[in-house]
Amino acid sequence: MTHTTKRIIMNNIVMTLSTISAVIGMGFLFWILGILVINGVDALTWTIFSQEGAPPGYENSGLKHALIGQLLIVGAATVVGVPLGILAGTYLSEYGQKAKLAETIRDISDIMMSAPSIVIGAFVYAVVVAPMGHFSGWAGSIALTIIMLPIILRTTDDMLNLVPSTLREAAFALGAPKYKVIIQVVYRGAKAGILTGILLGVARVAGETAPLLFTSFNDNFLNTDMNEPMASLTVTMYNYATSPYEDWQKLGWAAAFILSMFILTLNILGKLFLLKKKGR
Amino acid sequence: MATIINIKEESVLDVKDFQFTYAGNDAPSVNKTTMPIAKNSITALIGPSGCGKTTLLRCFNRMHDLYPDNRYDGEILFKGRNILQAKEDLINLRIQIGMIFQKPTAFPMSIFDNIAYGMRLQGMKNKTELQDRVEKALKDAAIWKEVKDRLKADANGLSGGQQQRLCIARAIAVEPEVLLFDEPTSALDPISTAGIEELVVELKDRVSIIIVTHNMQQAARVSDYTGFMYLGDLIELGKTEDMFVTPKEKLTEEYITGKFG
Amino acid sequence: MSIILDKIFAHTSKFIAVSILLLVAWIFTVLLQHSMESITALGFDFVTETKWAPNLEKFGALPAIYGSVVSTFLAMILAVPLAIGVAIYLSELAPAKLKTPVGVSIELLAAIPSVVYGMWGLFYFVPIVRDLVGGIGISMLTAGIVLSIMILPFMAAVTRDAMDTTPDILKESAYALGGTRWDVIKDIIIPYAKAGIIGSLILALGRAIGETMAVTFVMGNVHQISMDLTLPATSIPVTLANEFTEASSGLYYSSLFQLSLLLLVISFTIISIAKFYFLRRKRVGL
Secondary structure (H helix, E strand, O other), rough: OHHHHHHHHHHHHHHHHHHHHHHHHHHHHHHHHHHHHHHHHHOOOHHHHHOOOOOOOOOOOOOHHHHHHHHHHHHHHHHHHHHHHHHEEEOHHHOOOOOOOHHHHHHHHHHHOOOOOHHHHHHHHHHHHHHOOOOOHHHHHHHHHHHHHHHHHHHHHHHHOOOOHHHHHHHHHOOHHHHHHHHHHHHOOOOOHHHHHHHHHHHHHHHOOOOOOOOOOOOOOOOOOOOOOOOOHHHHHHHHHHHOHHHHHHHHHHHHHHHHHHHHHHHHHHHHHHHHHHHE | OOEEEEOOOOEEEEEEEEEEEEEOOOOEEEEEEOOOOOOOOEEEEEEEOOOHHHHHHHHOHHHHHHOOEEEEEEEEEOOOOOOOOOOOOOHHHHHHEEEOOOOOOOOOEHHHHHHHHHHOOOOOOOOHHHOOOOHHHHHOOOOOOOOOOOHHHHHHHHHHHHHHHHHHHHHHOOOOOOOEEEOOOOOOOOHHHHHHHHHHHOOOOOOOEEEEEOOOOHHHHOOOEEEEEEEEEEEEEEEHHHHOOOOHHHHHHHHOOOOOO | OHHHHHHHHHHHHHHHHHHHHHHHHHHHHHHHHHHHHHHHOOOOHHHHHHEEEEOOOOOHHHHHHHHHHHHHHHHHHHHHHHHHHHHHHHHHHHHHHHHHHHHHHHHHHHHOHHHHHHOOOOOHHHHHHHHOOOOOOOOHHHHHHHHHHHHHHHHHHHHHHHHHHOHHHHHHHHHOOOOOHHHHHHHHHHHHHHHHHHHHHHHHHHHHHOOOOOHHHHEEOOOOOOOOOOEEEEEEHHHHHHHHHHHHHHHHHHHHHHHHHHHHHHHHHHHHHHHHHHHOOOOOOO
16 A cells, blocks of 8 residues: 555544534534524414513513613623723724733733633622622623623724724824724724624523622512522523422523524624624 | 647547536636646646636646536547546546646645645655655755755745745645646746746656746746637647747737737 | 814824723722732632631632633643644635535624534533433533534634645645645644634633533532542632522632632633734734
8 A cells, every 4th residue: 555545544544523513513412502402493472572570380470570681781781881882992902012011911801701600790799789788780791791791892802903003093193182093084994893793792691690690690570679699591591490390490491592593693693793884 | 729849758638529617607718628748757738827728727737626517528548548528537537637726725734734735635644755755745846955954943934935846846746747837937036936947847757737927038048839729729739939939820920029928 | 163173083092092901901990809809818828728618617719720720621632633633625625516605604603602613512512411421410521512512613613724824725735736634734734724723722711621611511610629630620710600690608709719710811811822823913803
């Protein structure tokens, strides 16, 4: 057998193994997606949106409390986190640039993006929940804001960086002050990118469970007072899925389906925005 | 119809009614072309950007097969067989027809390993034989003196011109019969360019060479035959000295006198 | 007027950016403060003691540390070869028609919340483990496998991105010398993208070790150290998720903070190694 024949055989072996691993990997992942859709669609009814939680065994139980709680907690985190993140990202790209301080902030943010989120929950418990004496929707929002900040900051930084410097220089040459150049020229040029960053940031925190376990905690009934413990889809999923009651488990799957579809939609939208920008 | 002169040498490659179409395109990028490539000579392919010269060059070693759904029609004959057939052994073909790219492509390994790479692929394990062949290839590529003391060093530490010579050495180390040069000096400074041109001319005793260049002076300096391509068509193939003085086709004349391009 | 607004804008944005650093410092400080009681009371025994019994005021973190290490190790053993296989497939092998759809699905699967992976593990994978290897199915082994499936998409996507940085012309040069796909992968792509690939794998490791929800469902939160992978176990995040809201006594509460601090330091270290040693900064890897 010549050396080249050996190489070809080796090549075929490795390529087959690689294809098999791709099939195995995709198989597992589609399995998960499949059961998510089957169980989710099966459990999806109108009462899920119209009814609050109820003790196991009650017919009229839904996820209204968790959906509204989720909206409030993630919404508040977005309202606070997005402008802060964009401003901080603006500093990095437009003022700090390659300075040591800016580089340090970038490095720390990159690390924070992969840091364990449950630790953020512990931190917020110590500085918000413990002093207040009780869990609250606000505490959950604060935890999510902390997780969202570095994501928005780094995407904004990167996206502003893609705006050609000639564009800035042209605006400066017309005598515009820096903040106007940034707001009117740079932001406009990076609009699609910043929007993608926001969508991905929201998608990321919307799926967080661990940091909410001991901040917003849970509530089986509808509550819109963010000073009180509050239900979220993720914590509700966790509690219902680990309960021994079949109807609760079913609600858990419905929550998993709704949440996953929401997050996937945000991700797809984000990718489309970026594609559209590249196409131009 | 194109003007194609008869070549006096034996031909090493024969392009016959050849056509190439990229995946997803309806119109071919190289239109029905017939041309001989002279053995142990240098054939230059010139023409404005997008004329299909690089596309044609990459057909000779079936480089287009790396990307799916590209289509070859017609024949390219090499050693009496049509290399466009599906059963063609591409590994063997590429060992016999080597290629040098627009940019130097030093592999992420030492200088020695770069040169030895092609021979090792063919199963050569004998250390002394490898060393001899590496030394010979480096000498033939006129870079031995500069690198002989640092053969173990990373090839990416060399200058652009040195790296391109390294790539030529790597290609000739496997003793191919044909070498394809795809604008080999487009990323180099004038001095390195002159060196590479000199080297290309020296190599023609041992290999047949096809060189794609956007630089007409380069074609005039190094080649024996020149083919002028325009919009996917081969317009004229002639002896270089004749073509630059008395082109037969009007389009060729306009191109070499700088009326377009 | 313009000048004042200009200054306000510049200073506000700088203040917020710098606050990120202060926030991270604050997180470390708070976790350390709340750990002090446990650190002074237990000292180094905290990480060597094998007994965790809150009712007896015994707090040994070794079982949780052991569980974190073993489950993450298991996950890496299973996920790394699969992820590299998938990455090779996506970057070099997949037919053009499959490349984008498969690639995008992998990226989207990386976005699915880990709590969903946990639910899948509990309802669908635990019974399989129970039938195949016995026991109750809730075990270290199950946790390792579910964790590996959870990090697989992220790992495969970033490994593929690292491999894709290899310039086409470099690959073509190797093909032009008669190389096969595998030759090109092992001799050109892997050496060229080595740092990026290793960095990506370590980054995935950093995420896996801090992962809570995917494993909480299937690990059991049992503080024991056993060689038998089919027995329930716990890890640092699993302990935190299960016990944080129950902690009443000062020492219990404080020892959980010490666990958080320990987890944060471990992941910070791993992620920093990946980032500073292997990955030069590029666009954010979302």
